[in-house]
Amino acid sequence: EADIYQTPRYLVIGTGKKITLECSQTMGHDKMYWYQQDPGMELHLIHYSYGVNSTEKGDLSSESTVSRIRTEHFPLTLESARPSHTSQYLCASSAWGTDTQYFGPGTRLTVL
Amino acid sequence: GQQVMQIPQYQHVQEGEDFTTYCNSSTTLSNIQWYKQRPGGHPVFLIQLVKSGEVKKQKRLTFQFGEAKKNSSLHITATQTTDVGTYFCAGPKNSGYSTLTFGKGTMLLVSP
Numbered sequence: 123e124a125d126i127y128q129t130p131r132y133l134v135i136g137t138g139k140k141i142t143l144e145c146s147q148t149m150g151h152d153k154m155y156w157y158q159q160d161p162g163m164e165l166h167l168i169h170y171s172y173g174v175n176s177t178e179k180g181d182l183s184s185e186s187t188v189s190r191i192r193t194e195h196f197p198l199t200l201e202s203a204r205p206s207h208t209s210q211y212l213c214a215s216s217a218w219g220t221d222t223q224y225f226g227p228g229t230r231l232t233v234l
Numbered sequence: 235g236q237q238v239m240q241i242p243q244y245q246h247v248q249e250g251e252d253f254t255t256y257c258n259s260s261t262t263l264s265n266i267q268w269y270k271q272r273p274g275g276h277p278v279f280l281i282q283l284v285k286s287g288e289v290k291k292q293k294r295l296t297f298q299f300g301e302a303k304k305n306s307s308l309h310i311t312a313t314q315t316t317d318v319g320t321y322f323c324a325g326p327k328n329s330g331y332s333t334l335t336f337g338k339g340t341m342l343l344v345s346p
Contacts, residue, residue, distance in 0.1 A: 212276055
C-alpha cells in the first residue's frame with residue numbers, strides 16, 4: 123500500500139458550508155488527482171495536478187477548486203456545499219514517468 | 235474522445251466458479267492497468283500490461299492484453315469470497331504519462 127492520506131474520512135455538513143478535503147502523500151509523487159465516486163459506480167476525474175503550481179480541471183465539471191502549493195499536499199475546497207455534492211472523494215498520486223495511480227482511503231461527504 | 239468499456243457490469247458467482255471481465259478501448263493503448271476496489275474501500279492497483287499479447291498471472295488471476303492493444307481481460311480461477319469487489323481497467327488518456335481513463339468497472343459478488 124502507498125502512503126497517501128485523506129482527512130477527514132467522513133464528513134456530514136449542512137448546505138452552504140465551506141469545506142476543505144485534505145490529501146497528502148509522502149512518496150514525493152509529482153502528479154496528483156481528485157476523483158468523485160458514488161457507491162459502486164464509476165470514477166470521475168474532477169481535478170489533477172502535474173506538480174507545484176499546476177492544476178487542471180478533469181473530465182467531470184465540478185464546483186470545487188484545488189491548489190498545489192507543496193508537492194505532498196493537494197487540498198480540494200467546496201466554497202458552498204450542496205446536497206448534490208454528497209459522494210465519495212478519492213485522492214490519488216503517481217510518480218513522474220509512470221501513470222500507475224495510488225489511491226487514498228477517500229472522504230465520504232454527506233451534505234444535508 | 236477515448237472510451238474504455240467493461241463487461242459485464244455485474245456478476246454473481248458461487249464460490250469455486252471462474253469469473254472473467256472484459257475491457258475494450260476505443261483507441262490503441264500504450265498500456266492497460268487493472269485495479270480492485272473492495273466494498274467500502276478505495277481502488278488498489280493490481281497490475282500493468284504493456285506488450286501486445288502479454289499475459290501475466292498473479293496466483294488465481296490471469297491478465298491478458300490483446301494483440302491490437304485495444305482490449306484486455308481479467309480471469310479469476312476458482313473464485314473465493316475474498317475476490318468480492320469491483321474490478322476496473324484503465325488506460326492512459328493519450329500518449330505519454332497522462333491521466334487515466336477508467337472503465338465503469340465490473341462488480342463481482344461471490345456466494346459461499
